[in-house]
């Protein structure tokens with residue numbers, strides 16, 4: 001099987017190839033049992049598409065607008081070194097002689113299931129029996145996901161941290177159908193070069209080399225685009241059994257099956273780790289990763305805890321923002337789309353935020369949130385940012401109001417617990433309110449959206465607060481403090497719409 005020519009992508013209409021996906025007019029839908037794998041598939045397919053198309057910004061605009069013919073795909077394929085995308089070598093470098101790899105059941109490749117040996121890696125939120133056997137086609141996306149999206153700590157001492165740092169949030173462009181989505185997340189070579197502004201880089205994929213990745217520090221400035229898009233952190237293999245199965249990941253029947261994998265971590269460090277940063281590796285600008293810059297260092301944005309909701313950071317995913325502490329920088333793919341959007345006639349696209357919520361070695365949750373965006377990003381982005389801003393302002397007032405209960409003299413953990421529960425509830429309710437409101441982003445002016453957002457969010461905060469007041473009405477000291485706090489909360493009415 002070759003990932004650039006053969007059918008391995010699971011859709012509701014059976015398995016298709018990258019060529020079919022990019023060149024046919026059928027509106028295919030991906031079919032994977034876990035949204036995490038669907039997200040990894042979008043990342044991997046866009047990266048594969050980059051390797052084949054190697055488009056300039058203008059060519060990319062042409063493909064998105066007028067489509068890509070099968071002939072053109074074949075022509076471009078002729079200029080690609082196909083052999084490195086065969087299933088026996090893609091993202092799989094050979095094990096060094098004399099070192100013994102670790103074995104693990106395939107279950108461990110899905111986050112939220114895997115349990116490392118460290119004390120922190122014990123969280124389960126998916127059933128282990130839901131991924132015990134897979135088809136060989138799906139081993140590629142699981143491998144890609146391991147390298148790009150799973151934290152090394154999840155594997156304890158045998159875990160490695162990949163080029164994105166593991167556990168980083170991804171922002172992707174969501175087009176009107178799967179084909180447009182993959183094309184919109186394909187990287188324009190000229191625009192990326194302009195963005196990076198570095199000299200000669202190594203463009204070979206890491207599994208092309210006989211002695212893959214020796215050395216302690218993997219310097220970002222030496223890593224070219226294809227190399228970085230599929231950067232490795234493990235030597236890996238998936239023993240294939242000559243036995244039929246129904247794949248637990250894609251649901252399709254297969255003539256072969258895989259139940260376990262072997263891995264051995266690379267010893268050097270990328271700029272995504274402390275070791276790498278200390279050694280001067282620097283951050284490699286992974287195109288799907290929003291980052292923050294602090295004291296000259298770059299860090300990928302990660303989901304903070306299981307109560308964190310993506311809306312709170314959304315503005316930073318689409319606009320560069322500076323605070324006194326740090327600068328947040330949108331992912332390259334978002335900047336690229338802003339550029340494309342200026343020239344596309346029918347440029348409407350939304351943003352998909354995805355990733356794992358990783359706390360130390362444990363994956364506590366997953367993110368998979370779709371945000372509606374205005375048709376004209378350059379002039380109408382305010383419609384989105386004003387809605388997000390309303391959510392944050394109301395949250396701030398709710399927090400200030402609840403701070404009053406710290407003055408009662410009760411145990412800090414007790415009152416802190418009341419406050420945290422309330423804030424978590426608000427951020428979770430606000431996530432739905434905001435995503436829902438943004439569905440109207442093209443039909444309503446910024447002013448109207450802001451007004452509607454404020455109204456809905458204020459009501460959400462007030463009803464949470466009233467619930468707490470009801471609960472503690474017989475606890476006089478606490479109740480009095482809540483009454484004082486209520487005045488602060490009611491000041492949400494004065495927030496300008």
Ligand SMILES: [Zn+2]
Pocket residue numbers: 010134135136137138247248249250251252
């Ligand atoms: Zn499968």
